[in-house]
Amino acid sequence: MDKIRLATVWLAGCSGCHMSFLDLDEWLFELAAQADMVYSPFVDPKEFPKDVDVVLVEGAVANEENLEIILKVRERSKFLVSFGDCAVTANVPAMRNMLGGTEPVLKRCYLELGDLNNQLPKEKGIVPELLERVMPVHEVVKVDMYIPGCPPSGPRIRDAIAPLLRGEKPKMEGRHMIKFG
Numbered sequence: 001m002d003k004i005r006l007a008t009v010w011l012a013g014c015s016g017c018h019m020s021f022l023d024l025d026e027w028l029f030e031l032a033a034q035a036d037m038v039y040s041p042f043v044d045p046k047e048f049p050k051d052v053d054v055v056l057v058e059g060a061v062a063n064e065e066n067l068e069i070i071l072k073v074r075e076r077s078k079f080l081v082s083f084g085d086c087a088v089t090a091n092v093p094a095m096r097n098m099l100g101g102t103e104p105v106l107k108r109c110y111l112e113l114g115d116l117n118n119q120l121p122k123e124k125g126i127v128p129e130l131l132e133r134v135m136p137v138h139e140v141v142k143v144d145m146y147i148p149g150c151p152p153s154g155p156r157i158r159d160a161i162a163p164l165l166r167g168e169k170p171k172m173e174g175r176h177m178i179k180f181g
Contacts, residue, residue: 011059
């Protein structure tokens, strides 16, 4: 059996979902026997590869960089799993939506709350250009499945991706996994 091409992506969020992924402990050895990790915060490719079988996406879409990567991820992946509440609802990153756009967010962060040298970044690219509104992944691209939780537990992640490693669709049971479309 050929190994599947597996990727994980971290957008705007805390990285807790990736930490839960690492909590799979010994099962990661079984995973490594069945999957090639082709992109992740844990590996160092600079460009998201083509022909990815399964990708786990953590975090919300909050800036131009996030938007660019999620569009590329969807285009180059067969099965996209949105995992964790930030990816599903935009959760904590979306709290900035209450401020009403990018200008109030930047002023609050860099001018009002800055300790030293209170000033807005002058050069483009220092801070990724913020989107006017933080969005969950499924508002931007088609999501095949999500795994809820903040963060979802390691066993919940394992139960969701284990069937995908065998080329099967996961069973959608209760709150563990929810299919979008």
